[in-house]
Amino acid sequence: MSTMTETGTTPTGAAGAGPEKAPLLELRDVGKTFGNIRALAGIGLRVDAGEVTCILGDNGAGKSTLIKIIAGLYRPTSGEYLVDGEPVDFSSPRQALDRGIATVYQDLAMVPLMPVWRNFFLGSELHRGVGPLRMLDVARMRRIADEELRKMGIDLPDIDAPVGNLSGGQRQVVAIARAVYFGARVLILDEPTAALGVKQSGVVLKYVDAAREAGLGVILITHNPHHAYLVGDHFVVIKLGETELDRPRSDLTLDDLTHHMAGGAELDALQHELARGRGPEEGPAHDAAGEGPAVQGR
Amino acid sequence: MSQTLTSEALRPGGGSERTLRVSRRSTLRRFMTRPEVGSLVGAVIVFTVFFTIADPFRSAGAFTNILYASSTIGIMAVGVALLMIGGEFDLSAGVAVVASGLSAAMFSWYFSLNVWVGVLFALAVSLAIGFLNGWILVRTRLPSFLVTLSMFLMLQGLNIGITKLVTGSVSTRNISAMDGFDSARAVFASSFGVAGVEVRVTVLWWMVFVGLATWVLMRTKVGNWIYAVGGDAESARAVGVPVAKVKIGLFMTVGLMAWFSGMHLLFMFNTVQSGEGVGNELLYIMAAVVGGCLLTGGYGTVIGAAVGAFIYGMTRQGIVLAGWDNNWVFFFVGAMLLLAVVVNGWVRTQANKR
Numbered sequence: 120m121s122t123m124t125e126t127g128t129t130p131t132g133a134a135g136a137g138p139e140k141a142p143l144l145e146l147r148d149v150g151k152t153f154g155n156i157r158a159l160a161g162i163g164l165r166v167d168a169g170e171v172t173c174i175l176g177d178n179g180a181g182k183s184t185l186i187k188i189i190a191g192l193y194r195p196t197s198g199e200y201l202v203d204g205e206p207v208d209f210s211s212p213r214q215a216l217d218r219g220i221a222t223v224y225q226d227l228a229m230v231p232l233m234p235v236w237r238n239f240f241l242g243s244e245l246h247r248g249v250g251p252l253r254m255l256d257v258a259r260m261r262r263i264a265d266e267e268l269r270k271m272g273i274d275l276p277d278i279d280a281p282v283g284n285l286s287g288g289q290r291q292v293v294a295i296a297r298a299v300y301f302g303a304r305v306l307i308l309d310e311p312t313a314a315l316g317v318k319q320s321g322v323v324l325k326y327v328d329a330a331r332e333a334g335l336g337v338i339l340i341t342h343n344p345h346h347a348y349l350v351g352d353h354f355v356v357i358k359l360g361e362t363e364l365d366r367p368r369s370d371l372t373l374d375d376l377t378h379h380m381a382g383g384a385e386l387d388a389l390q391h392e393l394a395r396g397r398g399p400e401e402g403p404a405h406d407a408a409g410e411g412p413a414v415q416g417r
Numbered sequence: 418m419s420q421t422l423t424s425e426a427l428r429p430g431g432g433s434e435r436t437l438r439v440s441r442r443s444t445l446r447r448f449m450t451r452p453e454v455g456s457l458v459g460a461v462i463v464f465t466v467f468f469t470i471a472d473p474f475r476s477a478g479a480f481t482n483i484l485y486a487s488s489t490i491g492i493m494a495v496g497v498a499l500l501m502i503g504g505e506f507d508l509s510a511g512v513a514v515v516a517s518g519l520s521a522a523m524f525s526w527y528f529s530l531n532v533w534v535g536v537l538f539a540l541a542v543s544l545a546i547g548f549l550n551g552w553i554l555v556r557t558r559l560p561s562f563l564v565t566l567s568m569f570l571m572l573q574g575l576n577i578g579i580t581k582l583v584t585g586s587v588s589t590r591n592i593s594a595m596d597g598f599d600s601a602r603a604v605f606a607s608s609f610g611v612a613g614v615e616v617r618v619t620v621l622w623w624m625v626f627v628g629l630a631t632w633v634l635m636r637t638k639v640g641n642w643i644y645a646v647g648g649d650a651e652s653a654r655a656v657g658v659p660v661a662k663v664k665i666g667l668f669m670t671v672g673l674m675a676w677f678s679g680m681h682l683l684f685m686f687n688t689v690q691s692g693e694g695v696g697n698e699l700l701y702i703m704a705a706v707v708g709g710c711l712l713t714g715g716y717g718t719v720i721g722a723a724v725g726a727f728i729y730g731m732t733r734q735g736i737v738l739a740g741w742d743n744n745w746v747f748f749f750v751g752a753m754l755l756l757a758v759v760v761n762g763w764v765r766t767q768a769n770k771r
Contacts, residue, residue, distance in 0.1 A: 231648060241653065
């Protein structure tokens, strides 16, 4: 399988790569239009090994379109997409996967009724034997899945338990472990904490951190700036298809991030407007910023 | 090779301490979560009831009769169960069996050929029916209920219509004097003696098919894919499972089983009645569901469907042997189906509780 050889020739322990080395993945001035609708324009993005890049944005900002371009589902209509410094033109997610770019979608691509180990290897089953007697290497698949999950310390009742019995966080971690095991160098996580409680989100974020430490490039898509700030090294806020903010962690505070995330200048104006009607006891924009859209909805 | 994260990096929540709390589910509990457990218990109960109340039920001859009755439903239930695990069902399966028998009989009779040519022709017809079901399903994305209901009605019309056109009556001519009939009968409808009782060859074939299907389901990539397309077709597609091919293949497997059953029908009785088969598709589905297959797909086993067919066979023969009115058979089968679904669901939730 090409996935295997790909990762064999480019070891994943590239965490210490110097800045002169080409980034794992880079987007230059990427745009995407659907007919006369402009979904994205002039997006630049750089993902280095051992770094978590967070992409934030409100609903409809263009996050999903961006992931789909990176994952190989869409082709950008303008701009350049580079992997390891070479331009690429993916026509299917399989090609992106073969270059080590793995996406963990919100629905996780798992089958709830199937055991954990069968889900882990679904579509990439291990075999033994030849010819008509070629069969699944069940013992090896179960052992590997078990080992991989134990390393993360998820509290699984049983490797044979159906995935539907796991908690949301555990499922998320199984999906991440699967992507990593099958040779991911860049891991794209689409809203991994969206449907999770506080504790479960913590489990997932710890594992994002662990993946970074292991030298993977991680792209974390979220609309929760608090989660992003906990693990992120670099932050990109997208608004209406354009980059609103693109800054490393060192140049940014959580307040700045939540402020930008919640709409920045727009929110200030809104607050000003609301303050007139409701009196001065309204808190400053930064405090309410995390719930920006909700404020707008009131 | 594939990569793994180092264990140091991956101990976010103190992994070792957590894994200590992981306890394996007990063997009993694991057994209880098997889909076919409910039907096994049901089979034991039905067997015990008839064994106690009906003297003739206890003879070896009666038992082989039960096995034969079970096998005629059970062979089709193999294909239907696989299809149901793959998330679809086939209402045309009952008349497809008859369509297969009719094709073989009329083709070899009309052209005066060796019956084996007709047998192969019927195989092509049966696989084509299965392929068409699957192809229409994946093309139109209609539910299988509608697609196969249409196929059921069309086939029912075709069966009678074409038979009348070819033979001038509603059944096929007797083909028992034609070339190749004896060897074909040996394969599809003979019987052999075991320990002094006659066993129909279909019982043997039934077990072969159940074994083969179980092996495919549990130990091959295709089996993994069947569970996946039934459980969540979108997720399966996302990880590279060829969903459309798997579904079409499953409908063709039902076609293959329908071919075999049709051949049995033909070589057992020498002629085929064109109006038969209606209603049997529901018996196949009943066997699969009693055996623990979920109607919504992604869950079940072929062994369960075999047990379901065996329960049907026991009830069918048992009521006759107990001297009851034969008309009660379907009442009991229906009640059993309802009970099985309720019990299976209850067992599943109980066993999955931690």
